[in-house]
Amino acid sequence: MIYQFVVATLHNCADTPVNDILKSHDIKLRYDPIMNHGPTDGRLLISPYSKKIFLKSNLPPPREQFVILHELGHYFLEYENGILHLGRTELGGRMEWQADLFAALYLLKNKEPGLSIIDYLQLNGCPENTACRVYDYLDDLATCEISS
Numbered sequence: 001m002i003y004q005f006v007v008a009t010l011h012n013c014a015d016t017p018v019n020d021i022l023k024s025h026d027i028k029l030r031y032d033p034i035m036n037h038g039p040t041d042g043r044l045l046i047s048p049y050s051k052k053i054f055l056k057s058n059l060p061p062p063r064e065q066f067v068i069l070h071e072l073g074h075y076f077l078e079y080e081n082g083i084l085h086l087g088r089t090e091l092g093g094r095m096e097w098q099a100d101l102f103a104a105l106y107l108l109k110n111k112e113p114g115l116s117i118i119d120y121l122q123l124n125g126c127p128e129n130t131a132c133r134v135y136d137y138l139d140d141l142a143t144c145e146i147s148s
Contacts, residue, residue: 002094003141006101009076014109018068022053027075029068031057042067044074051075066103066125073102097133100126104134 013021022029028050035043035056041063043054053071055064077098107124108117115123117138121131 002098002101003137006073006077006098006105009080010102010105013072013076014106018065018072021072022068025051025075027051027053027072030054033057042071044071044079046075046079060125062123062125064125066107069103069106070099073099077102100130101134101137104130 016024021027030052032054035041035054036058038056041056041059045052045054053068055067059067074095078095104121104126107121107126111117111120117135118128118131121134122128126134
């Protein structure tokens with residue numbers, strides 16, 4: 001199940017600040033104005049010589065944090081586990097969802113009571129459709145556990 005895979009992977013870094021995660025895994029951030037004109041906010045590039053996350057140079061700070069966490073999700077869930085993908089396949093779509101879930105669960109560890117999950121995620125840079133999908137997914141998991 002995707003949730004257990006993401007939670008197990010997140011367990012190793014959930015209490016570590018993002019900048020410390022980047023530093024400990026020698027992942028560099030690169031702000032690239034050329035990306036400002038493209039469809040994606042960030043991209044993970046791994047070569048035999050370096051690991052980089054390329055970001056749009058004009059992202060608001062909460063969105064930037066979510067994008068970095070999303071790309072770290074790709075790094076931990078795919079690269080560290082030896083699962084690399086090319087192109088937009090069904091597997092690629094699942095990997096995007098896993099990276100979104102990784103980012104959202106990392107953020108949710110600091111959620112205070114009183115603010116909805118969807119609102120909290122959106123305040124922390126998560127797109128509305130992703131925040132709603134995460135909420136629905138977690139709600140379905142809770143419903144399954146209660147009825148089991």
